[in-house]
Amino acid sequence: QVRLQQWGAGLLKPSETLSLTCAVYGGSFSGHYWSWIRQPPGKGLEWIGEINHRGSTNYSPSLKSRVTISGDTSKNQFSLKLSSVTAADTAVYYCAGDYQYWGQGTLVTVSS
């Protein structure tokens, strides 16, 4: 059974870079889509972007200028970086595999 475990800093100051990593256990990194989704407090889901096993990425147009998703097949991990964060980036961030397997979520708060 595939399991995703994610980690990263939970408290950032404005203008810093958000960095989260998601490890894939019990399955292969190859042949799947690996995604990041976020959810501001009390609001709906927002798709951030995804990477496939070939390293090809797609990003939400609204975040594209600040987002980088990368993968490390040797470690079965993929990562999210979001630069120049503001309070509007405060959310629970989820990693997902084929939208079928989900990480536990990480609350990231941006506050001075």
Add this chain to the structure above:
Amino acid sequence: DIQMTQSPSSLSASVGDRVTITCRASQSISSDLNWYQQKPGKAPKLLMYAASSLQSGVPSRFRGSGSGTDFTLTISSLQPEDFATYYCQQSYSTLRTFGGGTKVEIK
């Protein structure tokens, strides 16, 4: 971008009721639509993919239908564990957008 619009945004229903949630795409997405269930403090759970295919382990009281721009998720007989928020998501475009969500509450 393809916009996904869900209705209603919330509804109240009783155990045993039949519940229908609608999702409309701003352009045709064929049958490339997923449905998710999310409970408070938990990650979303994939219920349905390709508009009408039930994800493994999901009860058969959940049914998805539609193609093109109009889709529905129907719960045939609402159970206590079904009170949650439901989201649709299109997978037609490489920019995968979610609907705004429908919260199903206890009447």
